[in-house]
Amino acid sequence: MSTETLKKDILRGGQFLVKETQCEDVFTLEDLNEEQRMMRESTKEFVEREIWAHWERFEKKDYAFTEECMRKAGELGFLSIAVPEAYGGMGMGFVSTMLVCDYISGATGSFSTAFGAHTGIGTLPITLYGTEEQKQKYVPKLATGEWFGAYCLTEPGAGSDANSGKTKAVLSADKKYYSITGQKMWISNAGFCNLFIVFARIEDDKNITGFIVENDPKNGISLGEEEKKLGIHSSSTRQVFFNETKVPVENMLSERGNGFKIAMNALNVGRIKLAAACLEAQRRVTTEAVKYANERIQFKTPIVNFGAIKAKIAQMSINVYAGESACYRAAKNIEDRIAIRVAEGNSHQEAELKGVEEYAIECSILKVAVSEDVQNTTDEGIQIFGGMGFSADTPMEKAWRDARIARIYEGTNEINRMLAVGMLVKKAMKGHVDLLGPATAVGEELMGIPSFETPDFSELFAEEKDLIARLKKVFLMVAGSAVQKFGPDLESHQQVLLAAADILIEIYMAESTLLRTEKNAKREGEAAQEIQIAMTRLYLYEAVDLVIKKGKEAIVSFAEGDEQRMMLMGLKRYTKYTNPPNVVALRNKIADKVAADNRYTFDG
Amino acid sequence: MSTETLKKDILRGGQFLVKETQCEDVFTLEDLNEEQRMMRESTKEFVEREIWAHWERFEKKDYAFTEECMRKAGELGFLSIAVPEAYGGMGMGFVSTMLVCDYISGATGSFSTAFGAHTGIGTLPITLYGTEEQKQKYVPKLATGEWFGAYCLTEPGAGSDANSGKTKAVLSADKKYYSITGQKMWISNAGFCNLFIVFARIEDDKNITGFIVENDPKNGISLGEEEKKLGIHSSSTRQVFFNETKVPVENMLSERGNGFKIAMNALNVGRIKLAAACLEAQRRVTTEAVKYANERIQFKTPIVNFGAIKAKIAQMSINVYAGESACYRAAKNIEDRIAIRVAEGNSHQEAELKGVEEYAIECSILKVAVSEDVQNTTDEGIQIFGGMGFSADTPMEKAWRDARIARIYEGTNEINRMLAVGMLVKKAMKGHVDLLGPATAVGEELMGIPSFETPDFSELFAEEKDLIARLKKVFLMVAGSAVQKFGPDLESHQQVLLAAADILIEIYMAESTLLRTEKNAKREGEAAQEIQIAMTRLYLYEAVDLVIKKGKEAIVSFAEGDEQRMMLMGLKRYTKYTNPPNVVALRNKIADKVAADNRYTFDG
Ligand SMILES: Cc1cc2nc3c(=O)[nH]c(=O)nc-3n(C[C@H](O)[C@H](O)[C@H](O)COP(=O)(O)OP(=O)(O)OC[C@H]3O[C@@H](n4cnc5c(N)ncnc54)[C@H](O)[C@@H]3O)c2cc1C
Ligand SMILES: Cc1cc2nc3c(=O)[nH]c(=O)nc-3n(C[C@H](O)[C@H](O)[C@H](O)COP(=O)(O)OP(=O)(O)OC[C@H]3O[C@@H](n4cnc5c(N)ncnc54)[C@H](O)[C@@H]3O)c2cc1C
Structure with a gap:
């Protein structure tokens, strides 16, 4: 056509x-095709068996259990729906992505936040803005749940005003890596993630820049205590402190100063998926x-x-x-x-x-x-x-x-x-x-x-x-x-x-x-x-x-x-x-x- | 006049x-007289010092602390505002009662529920419907916080339909006491109260009857566990079980079959005071x-x-x-x-x-x-x-x-x-x-x-x-x-x-x-x-x-x-x-x- x-x-x-x-x-839920219906059924089954059956555990701040469920979700392919096949995903369309997001989220906000943070804002910046190398290196791991992702935008002084963060990224003398220093707050999945999408400012740039940062305590990364929260009791939410964390230059996402755009576009997808959720x-x-x-x-x-x-x-x-x-x-x-x-x-x-x-x-x-x-x-x-x-x-x-x-x-x-x-x-x-x-x-x-x-x-x-x-x-x-x-x-x-x-x-x-x-x-x-x-x-x-x-x-x-x-x-x-x-x-x-x-x- | x-x-x-x-x-808050203003000030002071300063304790299901605060409130006279002087109270007007209810309730719903349940529905049925003897016997204790009251109307099968309770009161052969048997639910202050207002049915009466029941575990009274609740975490809320609890006939409130009316009128006062609270x-x-x-x-x-x-x-x-x-x-x-x-x-x-x-x-x-x-x-x-x-x-x-x-x-x-x-x-x-x-x-x-x-x-x-x-x-x-x-x-x-x-x-x-x-x-x-x-x-x-x-x-x-x-x-x-x-x-x-x-x- x-x-x-x-x-x-x-x-x-x-x-x-x-x-x-x-x-x-217009497309309606009544238009789902056979494949989509099957996807929905298996999502519902998974939720009943693994999540809903244990809803009380989620109320007890059992963060490890959320992680366990996420891992199971990964094994069963639920984390890879939206990921292109080239990077180990199912490469399904946006409707299917929404369907899974929707039906996987009914049992508890704890799991649905973990799921959303990982598959959405934790993975998307790489699939949407990553270089071929970045995608090859990280996305397959994220798609299977071997690794989990988190998204570090918010800071104590930068919430709605997300572009105002104080976290700094300083290029090393040999130009091989950036050294990131700053305090991120309210980071979902922080407690068990392997990778952070981190937004930081280079020099006095107007806009922040995005980086892929592997989680490594020996690299100046430390976590605050779990936040005590009103709800989503088993969703891990912590502060993340970067203290001269070294990030190879090839881990920059897109271009310098493009971070705010990345952040906003990841949030766009995040928003419609949150609605589904x-x-x-x-x-x-x-x-x-x-x-x-x-x-x-x-x-x-x-x-x-x-x-x-x-x-x-x-x-x-x-x-x-x-x-x-x-x-x-x-x-x-x-x-x-x-x-x-x-x-x-x-x-x-x-x-x-x-x-x-x-x-x-x-x-x-x-x-x-x-x-x-x-x-x-x-x-x-x-x-x-x-x-x-x-x-x-x-x-x-x-x-x-x-x-x-x-x-x-x-x-x-x-x-x-x-x-x-x-x-x-x-x-x-x-x-x-x-x-x-x-x-x-x-x-x-x-x-x-x-x-x-x-x-x-x-x-x-x-x-x-x-x-x-x-x-x-x-x-x-x-x-x-x-x-x-x-x-x-x-x-x-x-x-x-x-x-x-x-x-x-x-x-x-x-x-x-x-x-x-x-x-x-x-x-x-x-x-x-x-x-x-x-x-x-x-x-x-x-x-x-x-x-x-x-x-x-x-x-x-x-x-x-x-x-x-x-x-x-x-x-x-x-x-x-x-x-x-x-x-x-x-x-x-x-x-x-x-x-x-x-x-x-x-x-x- | x-x-x-x-x-x-x-x-x-x-x-x-x-x-x-x-x-x-119309009367307005701007019309408070000197006495009322002083009452308000001392209420606010009490709350800042004893309640608000410790608001975190109330979130930790510290029921004993609520009781302790109630006792202090009693010592300072806050439980006796509405109680007639003849029974050890201050006998103040309804506006003053509302004032205290209002300003004492701002720090935590836990304390305000305990306060409301005690001074309102826990005490009022006696001051409003009690005989002179009943009032002499119980009200002074309640007014000072020596004793605490609770109100047992709700049952598992009788909530909004409060007159449908199954709790029974059976007159003894010698006509000296009633034997009360039944299960009450959601009873505020149950964990530390000395006295229950209990509504029970005599024979197949159309309407229930009210009784004053002293708390005595040896008299067939036992409590359920503390309910796990969304809020008011340090308000004691338990089931109360009566098993052939003996209550002297002179502890009946008002007349046989008048209980629903008592319950409703106590609730009337309860409602406006709850609004203030x-x-x-x-x-x-x-x-x-x-x-x-x-x-x-x-x-x-x-x-x-x-x-x-x-x-x-x-x-x-x-x-x-x-x-x-x-x-x-x-x-x-x-x-x-x-x-x-x-x-x-x-x-x-x-x-x-x-x-x-x-x-x-x-x-x-x-x-x-x-x-x-x-x-x-x-x-x-x-x-x-x-x-x-x-x-x-x-x-x-x-x-x-x-x-x-x-x-x-x-x-x-x-x-x-x-x-x-x-x-x-x-x-x-x-x-x-x-x-x-x-x-x-x-x-x-x-x-x-x-x-x-x-x-x-x-x-x-x-x-x-x-x-x-x-x-x-x-x-x-x-x-x-x-x-x-x-x-x-x-x-x-x-x-x-x-x-x-x-x-x-x-x-x-x-x-x-x-x-x-x-x-x-x-x-x-x-x-x-x-x-x-x-x-x-x-x-x-x-x-x-x-x-x-x-x-x-x-x-x-x-x-x-x-x-x-x-x-x-x-x-x-x-x-x-x-x-x-x-x-x-x-x-x-x-x-x-x-x-x-x-x-x-x-x-x-
Ligand atoms: C449980 C939880 C999980 C989270 N997970 C993550 C995560 O994984 N990664 C991450 O980066 N962040 C995360 N966040 C942070 C979240 O995105 C921010 O809390 C949110 O963006 C609001 O920012 P703020 O808390 O600083 O509020 P503020 O921005 O301080 O807002 C306070 C109030 O002011 C209003 N306001 C602010 N600016 C304006 C304006 N210009 N006009 C009108 N009103 C305005 C807001 O609407 C709000 O009502 C999480 C937060 C929570 C609570
Ligand atoms: C924390 C807490 C403390 C409490 N403390 C006390 C206490 O100290 N003493 C005491 O006796 N009770 C106490 N209660 C019980 C409380 O008064 C009842 O929960 C309340 O009256 C509602 O009754 P229910 O829970 O049985 O709900 P139900 O009556 O089962 O109501 C369920 C729903 O149906 C609606 N409904 C019911 N009947 C009708 C109708 N005819 N028309 C339209 N809608 C209707 C209700 O509005 C509600 O939405 C307490 C409850 C709680 C949760």
Whole structure:
């Protein structure tokens, strides 16, 4: 196929906002092929047998056990999914990578953090930026779990401001090695890793530089104590001190001063994978919760029959479903974009790098949305268990604690929210996504007289699609005016940015959910997708609510007088339902099905 | 003063919804008298010295240390505030009781639970329902901390459905004692208490009966292991097993079959005190967070300068301020109602009972609102600390874990939400609160043509007061229609009830906040209350948003066609701002002040 056709078919990163996507063009969990399904099954089996069966050990700060499980995962090939075959990996596509990340993460955040840190930020900088020699030397070991990797970016004084680290790399007189000195903090897998990806500054460079550093205590590397943490109790997290650690010059990653870019690109992949890694935890918690609710009797009836509980179970289910929809949609986009690049003659490495970079906006969106969903789901999980939810003997409280980290690492959710909008605006400036045209059109529409025709909403999702198209206009209206008003100073108007980010996130999540369901309903008929249709409607209803709230908040804060009134009117027009759904009925329908199945069953 | 005047001056429970309260008629933290201020100071001193200085010990499951602190609290008189002087207590008013509950609870949930369980549900059933002999015998010991109390209501099969317990009390042949057998669960203070309030069933009574049971292992009483819990790590929580435990007949509380009532009334007081007990934790977390945000530098600036952080600090501050406003307003109502009853000739015991019962709706409202605020506040506290928030070496994560219990015990928040509306509807049925009249008026207004006059909103809070009056109409519209539609079946429409409850809660919280600020602004001038005015406006803005959301959710779920349209129009009309506040500017103003003070300073 010609690269031109390929290019036309898939949206570029951020374009979802201004282009309409056909449901046929999104990938869904229901589209998994046989190989992917088998991969998923074996991942689930592994988790049940090796991880879930021992969840209590993970709560006891049994770091050695995490390492043991990682080693087993390596033996079974789970660490090598994403690694190119040339370096001993399976070289599977991005969807498969996400699948494993997703289903391997449901039992405990301890293992999933170890897994994510190793296969993601611990390995990727080498596969994405390494020289042939570096890849030959290190990647096969990392792919099999013979070696484990860790990623040393954060320092006591450099967290969100990752490029501000003080760790130094000094070239030796003979130019053969760099001597690295500095203090890294919060390093996952530090306790058992063989290799560190270390970011350090050479002289007074503006940007940091990446290095591959083998772990060797005799080479000036020492570790702090294990951090005492709220959750992920068996994930090793330590400070790492480098004291004149000698690193051969050939272990520099990419070029001098390229470290910040490496760090950010590794984090991009890390973010979407982290989102996936929050899905199975939600499925498990939802399933455990509904099981409990079916069994627990109060007032002579299983509590699952109470509307209060149904609302929770419906919400929990919808959150997973929406998260799945958006994660796998984006994953396939990335996979396709890589394929296009390869077809265009890029090396696989280059292609992967660019493919992921392309969807950095979606990666940030997913990281925020799904990490917050898993928090809410586990929170409701506790509540459904009542007093038992507060007990460490039931699996709810540790899921809640483990979930808390996902909103902090791989870039805090504040940072990722601002990145999502910031990157979009930059793409627009660069002409990669045309926001100006659509934003101008919205501006004109706002001045004009609204149509009073009653649209024909008889087809499935006709009104919902229309609404999503209008939500996009809300974003364009809000973000467009903010850009106009604040210009380059926009970044300092964080609360407006954050509100815009919330709108953007809801659009992507709701649209992905709708497209997935529409695709499946076209294939299988609406009856077969009755519950998914309900979930889609309910997700969108809540999304519209949030867009109203956030849109209003932004508008009343940066616009005044007539402009404010016009925008508030626009907001109303763009968020108006002709036929609002019966929210309670939708919730009950969803919850009743989940209760009847006694588990979450919508993951294709 | 005549009891008639007294009666007229203060609102009855639930009447806030249909009557306008003058700001002069609410009590605020700024109204504390000298004695109360001194009490507060000594409470704070005690906490700093004995509790906060050792917060790490509380995380180490040091149950003995909690007991030691309780004993010290007893020696210093903190356990006897609410206890009548006749029984060795200080006999202070309800406001003072709340004050101590509030300020003693900020350091750790472990101590605050022990304190609450002992002074509240562990002692109150005796002071409220005990015979003179029972009071003489037990209360002085409890007031000094010579003895500690615990409250045994919950059983493995009876949690929310508290009246369904299986514990039996069998009268002996000689009618001298009851023999109690059963299993109680989740009993706070079980590990070190000397006395249990036990609820058990006599024969096949419909309702349970209360007993005072002295702790004596030789009398068939044994304890389970300490529960492993998510939070409040040094609060003793155990199962308590009674095996033919002999209890003299004179230890029955009140009458046979009166236990459920006792349990509920003890919980009423427990709920409002629990709300108070969540306030100082919020103040402390807010203060710790702003201190950190002032110190932590990223991107070359203290993070407190970022809009994202300002929004959090503003929200945290507003939540405490609103919680204080509502808690102390209700506390004084209760204190006054007790005074009226005493003036009318009731015994102090009777008066207190009725006084608290009167405001059961407000107690449920406060329990829900403040327990959720403390969760949100601690959650943002973690987020402001970034990675450090996840560390057990900083005080955020334990505050978050400790906060989680408040939404579960003393009646889950679901139960309390439904109670709040349910009790209100019952009061209306009994004619204690006239809802029908106002609801009918709203119905008529909805049919009529809205006025297009532009109201004069120039006075302080003129628009805000108007809005609150309209929010009340939203509640009447939603709840009124629901009652009409579902009649006695309303209880099974929980999601509508829950939405109504949220509206009710926001009304009470927002109104209380406004009245407090208005009162203080009248006394001190608006300039002196600039920040509080901002907090009030912002709280109300958010409240209106939630009312819109919840109102809409209810309306689209139980009304259809024209009725739905009319109600949605009504909702719009009743929630409309003529001059919406600049949300971002308000937040920044509040956050800047808190940042400049480097702590929360609005507690009068
Ligand atoms: C358990 C755990 C494991 C980790 N694993 C690793 C690892 O393996 N490797 C690694 O390198 N790092 C790791 N980290 C570090 C993690 O990535 C950082 O904690 C995270 O990036 C936040 O940085 P910080 O903790 O310094 O918070 P800060 O950057 O100090 O942030 C504090 C608060 O300020 C906000 N903030 C900061 N800057 C801005 C801004 N410009 N605008 C608005 N708000 C802002 C943040 O959102 C946050 O709310 C880990 C952390 C933890 C807790
Ligand atoms: C740390 C701790 C300390 C405690 N201390 C004490 C104590 O000192 N003394 C004591 O007697 N008890 C104590 N309790 C028990 C506590 O009061 C109960 O846990 C609480 O009332 C909830 O009951 P449950 O745990 O059985 O949950 P359940 O009643 O089983 O509730 C489970 C879920 O169902 C919901 N639900 C239940 N009924 C309904 C309904 N009708 N409609 C809608 N939803 C419903 C609940 O809201 C909850 O979400 C303590 C509990 C804990 C965890």
